Amino acid sequence: SQQGEEDPQALSIQEGENATMNCSYKTSINNLQWYRQNSGRGLVHLILIRSNEREKHSGRLRVTLDTSKKSSSLLITASRAADTASYFCATGRRALTFGSGTRLQVQP
Amino acid sequence: EAGVTQFPSHSVIEKGQTVTLRCDPISGHDNLYWYRRVMGKEIKFLLHFVKESKQDESGMPNNRFLAERTGGTYSTLKVQPAELEDSGVYFCASSQTEFTGELFFGEGSRLTVL
Numbered sequence: 623s624q625q626g627e628e629d630p631q632a633l634s635i636q637e638g639e640n641a642t643m644n645c646s647y648k649t650s651i652n653n654l655q656w657y658r659q660n661s662g663r664g665l666v667h668l669i670l671i672r673s674n675e676r677e678k679h680s681g682r683l684r685v686t687l688d689t690s691k692k693s694s695s696l697l698i699t700a701s702r703a704a705d706t707a708s709y710f711c712a713t714g715r716r717a718l719t720f721g722s723g724t725r726l727q728v729q730p
Numbered sequence: 731e732a733g734v735t736q737f738p739s740h741s742v743i744e745k746g747q748t749v750t751l752r753c754d755p756i757s758g759h760d761n762l763y764w765y766r767r768v769m770g771k772e773i774k775f776l777l778h779f780v781k782e783s784k785q786d787e788s789g790m791p792n793n794r795f796l797a798e799r800t801g802g803t804y805s806t807l808k809v810q811p812a813e814l815e816d817s818g819v820y821f822c823a824s825s826q827t828e829f830t831g832e833l834f835f836g837e838g839s840r841l842t843v844l
Contacts, residue, residue, distance in 0.1 A: 655832065664734070664821060664835035665773075710773065717763060717786055718833060720773035 627721045628711055634727040641698040643724040645711030646691075652715060654687055656696050659708045659723070668696075668709075703730045732756070736822050736836035744844055748810040751839045755804070755824030761785075762805050763825075763833065764797060768818035776820075779805060780828060812843045 629644045647654070653672045657665040671678045671687045671694065678685045684697040698705055708723040735754045743749050755762045764776040776795070777787040781802035790797070794813070799805040809816050819840050823833040 657833075657835075662837075664837040665823075665833075666835070667832045670832060712833075714775075716828065717775050717778045717789075719775055720765070722770070722772040 628709065628724045630724060631722065632725045632727070634729065635701055636729050637701060637703055639701055641701050641705070641726055641728070643696045643709050643726070645694045645696070645721065647711070647713045648692065651689070651713045654694050655712045655718065656685060657710045657712060659710065661707070665710065701728045703728050734822055734824050734834050734836035736839050738839055739837065740840045740842070742842045742844065743812055745814055746811045748808065749812055749841060751807045751820050751841070753805045753822030753836060755822070756834055759824035759826055759834070760802065761825045761828050762799060763823045764805070764807055765821040765823065766818050767821065773821065809841070814843050817841055817843045
């Protein structure tokens with residue numbers, strides 16, 4: 623079974639709105655990472671949050687981590703059409719494991 | 731600095747044929763990973779090299795898949811003979827650190843088995 627599982631599977635919003643994606647995982651972690659994949663391209667690392675951190679910011683991205691609930695959320699503020707992509711969380715002690723991703727569509 | 735490069739970007743083969751995918755990691759990255767995504771499902775781990783050694787190949791689906799990393803540089807993933815369910819996108823990634831730091835991904839090799 624997959625370690626990281628994103629929710630929702632798909633999300634469609636208007637430009638300027640905020641997008642929130644959630645991730646649940648099963649085992650203990652050292653850190654959790656979020657990646658973005660534009661259609662037909664490779665995955666790009668967005669942000670890493672360590673297990674002793676609760677919140678982290680990077681530009682328009684805000685990531686939270688709740689290790690007691692084994693969950694994380696990724697918030698993209700003031701979304702743009704260019705944010706349209708699939709977003710994955712990833713965890714693992716040696717090799718990262720990914721979920722199925724959230725497909726985000728930002729309508730211009 | 732060049733990123734992770736993968737070749738071919740797309741391969742279409744008949745069931746039973748052989749395909750070899752190649753990955754060139756970022757120079758100096760000892761860790762090289764192969765992943766696969768089938769039909770929009772989760773991205774599944776296949777295996778992990780540290781230099782030329784297989785550190786973890788627990789994700790390799792069966793013995794039709796063979797991965798090598800010659801001299802700890804580029805890696806190849808051979809599928810022989812290919813089956814319909816092998817269709818998907820095969821991603822290669824590399825990293826400097828072994829313990830789940832940031833991975834740098836190639837753009838993937840799309841395999842279509844007819």
